[in-house]
Amino acid sequence: MEHQDYQQLLFPHSLDALEVSEARELEAHLETCAECRAELIALRDDAALLAHTAEPAEPSPEVRARILESVRAERAVDRAGAMNDKVVTMRPRANWNVWTMGLRIAAGLAFVALLMGLIVFWRREVKLRQEVAQLNRQLNTQQHELARDRDVLARQREALALLNSPDAKHMELAGSETAQNARGSFVYDQKTGKAVFLADGLPATPSDKAYELWFIPKGHSPMPGRIFTVDSSGHALLSEQMPADAIGNAVIAITLEPKRGSAVPTGAIYLSSPKS
Amino acid sequence: MQAEPSQISDNDLLHAVARGDESALAACYDRYRLILFGLILRILNDRQEAEDVLQEVFLQVWRRAGDFDEARGRAFTWLATIARSRALDRLRAAGSRARLAEEAAQEPGDEIGDAALDALNSEKSAIVRNALAELTDEQRKVLLLAYFEGLTQTEIAERLGDPLGTVKTRMRSGLIKLRELLAQHAD
Numbered sequence: 001m002e003h004q005d006y007q008q009l010l011f012p013h014s015l016d017a018l019e020v021s022e023a024r025e026l027e028a029h030l031e032t033c034a035e036c037r038a039e040l041i042a043l044r045d046d047a048a049l050l051a052h053t054a055e056p057a058e059p060s061p062e063v064r065a066r067i068l069e070s071v072r073a074e075r076a077v078d079r080a081g082a083m084n085d086k087v088v089t090m091r092p093r094a095n096w097n098v099w100t101m102g103l104r105i106a107a108g109l110a111f112v113a114l115l116m117g118l119i120v121f122w123r124r125e126v127k128l129r130q131e132v133a134q135l136n137r138q139l140n141t142q143q144h145e146l147a148r149d150r151d152v153l154a155r156q157r158e159a160l161a162l163l164n165s166p167d168a169k170h171m172e173l174a175g176s177e178t179a180q181n182a183r184g185s186f187v188y189d190q191k192t193g194k195a196v197f198l199a200d201g202l203p204a205t206p207s208d209k210a211y212e213l214w215f216i217p218k219g220h221s222p223m224p225g226r227i228f229t230v231d232s233s234g235h236a237l238l239s240e241q242m243p244a245d246a247i248g249n250a251v252i253a254i255t256l257e258p259k260r261g262s263a264v265p266t267g268a269i270y271l272s273s274p275k276s
Numbered sequence: 277m278q279a280e281p282s283q284i285s286d287n288d289l290l291h292a293v294a295r296g297d298e299s300a301l302a303a304c305y306d307r308y309r310l311i312l313f314g315l316i317l318r319i320l321n322d323r324q325e326a327e328d329v330l331q332e333v334f335l336q337v338w339r340r341a342g343d344f345d346e347a348r349g350r351a352f353t354w355l356a357t358i359a360r361s362r363a364l365d366r367l368r369a370a371g372s373r374a375r376l377a378e379e380a381a382q383e384p385g386d387e388i389g390d391a392a393l394d395a396l397n398s399e400k401s402a403i404v405r406n407a408l409a410e411l412t413d414e415q416r417k418v419l420l421l422a423y424f425e426g427l428t429q430t431e432i433a434e435r436l437g438d439p440l441g442t443v444k445t446r447m448r449s450g451l452i453k454l455r456e457l458l459a460q461h462a463d
Contacts, residue, residue, distance in 0.1 A: 011452075012444065017429050018428065019428055019429075045353050051356040052404040052405070055318065056310040056311055056314040058310060063309075063331055067334045147343065147358055150340060
């Protein structure tokens with residue numbers, strides 16, 4: 001392709017509307033062509049103005065509060081993380097018997113599985129980071145893609161920071177009769193309510209359905225959490241923000257719901273934590 | 277003396293966020309929440325999901341403001357790109373494209389509504405809307421499908437049942453015309 005052919009591709013590329021193969025070819029050209037790079041920046045500045053054609057809308061005021069709260073919590077975690085290299089030990093309770101012992105072993109095993117999962121993610125993160133660096137060299141105007149990748153890394157880092165937090169509390173979710181092979185782990189920070197949920201062995205999500213997470217505080221009706229689907233191996237990892245009312249005393253449960261989710265549980269329970 | 281938040285330029289605001297200034301993040305949110313939430317809501321068509329995404333967007337702004345470089349485009353472009361990408365990611369993850377397809381099939385042309393233009397950036401908004409109104413219906417449809425639904429040219433051709441070459445031409449000519457119209461209104 002000639003320079004002027006690439007120039008034509010800049011228009012659809014400013015809207016991310018090229019097929020992957022074309023986009024890749026154009027990116028290779030952009031590495032060596034300052035004129036096209038500058039042109040793409042101008043086109044993207046124009047294309048971004050299309051956002052103005054969406055009806056402006058007012059988000060609820062809680063969103064602002066949640067953002068600022070998260071930012072503060074993140075800072076606190078950063079500060080704590082800098083000092084905190086020690087391993088967090090969970091305090092054992094007094095009444096040991098065979099039953100709680102079994103549960104504890106199962107919880108311990110699942111916790112190790114969760115950690116291993118996170119290590120796999122962390123390795124993937126390292127790999128991703130190298131790829132991101134390469135992309136950066138190749139094409140500085142592709143910053144939106146970079147931002148996306150980096151955010152995934154940030155989430156994984158967040159999950160690791162959460163596991164390392166002295167306020168972390170860990171809950172095990174067992175599969176119901178509907179999903180006997182399923183199991184889940186829910187770890188949350190008792191101060192901030194930041195949480196990570198990991199599930200394995202859930203049946204594949206039907207195309208018109210989705211799993212929904214519920215917080216069921218003692219004596220209250222269930223509060224809806226995130227909606228998610230699982231990959232082909234029945235695996236899911238998501239970050240969650242626990243409602244303040246649910247911290248400390250809630251049962252966590254997963255049900256199958258219509259794919260946009262429900263306000264109250266309507267489907268069968270697949271996973272749930274033991275009642276406290 | 278410190279400048280009022282409303283007088284700080286977008287670029288300086290993002291640089292302040294990059295230095296860890298929480299109040300700059302709050303000011304950035306106050307300045308752009310309406311337009312960015314409108315954008316996300318338009319893509320996702322679900323308030324709760326859109327609020328989740330808006331929160332993710334501003335957390336990303338907080339963490340990644342250091343990546344913003346005004347030599348690579350306007351601050352608004354940087355913000356809108358993050359918001360659009362995250363909303364489209366969510367849309368794809370939820371597999372809700374089928375839902376949008378149904379809606380688009382019902383009324384693909386009704387894109388320029390009577391907005392509450394008293395909102396932030398109403399002047400800019402009016403300029404863009406007026407410019408868009410001067411494109412042909414076909415040009416406009418192609419641009420909006422790419423921007424708000426994240427469709428590629430091939431997917432747009434399939435959706436509209438038009439030849440791919442026609443879609444390519446419309447996208448290019450639409451963007452060229454949009455640029456000319458916007459340039460007339462610049463400063």
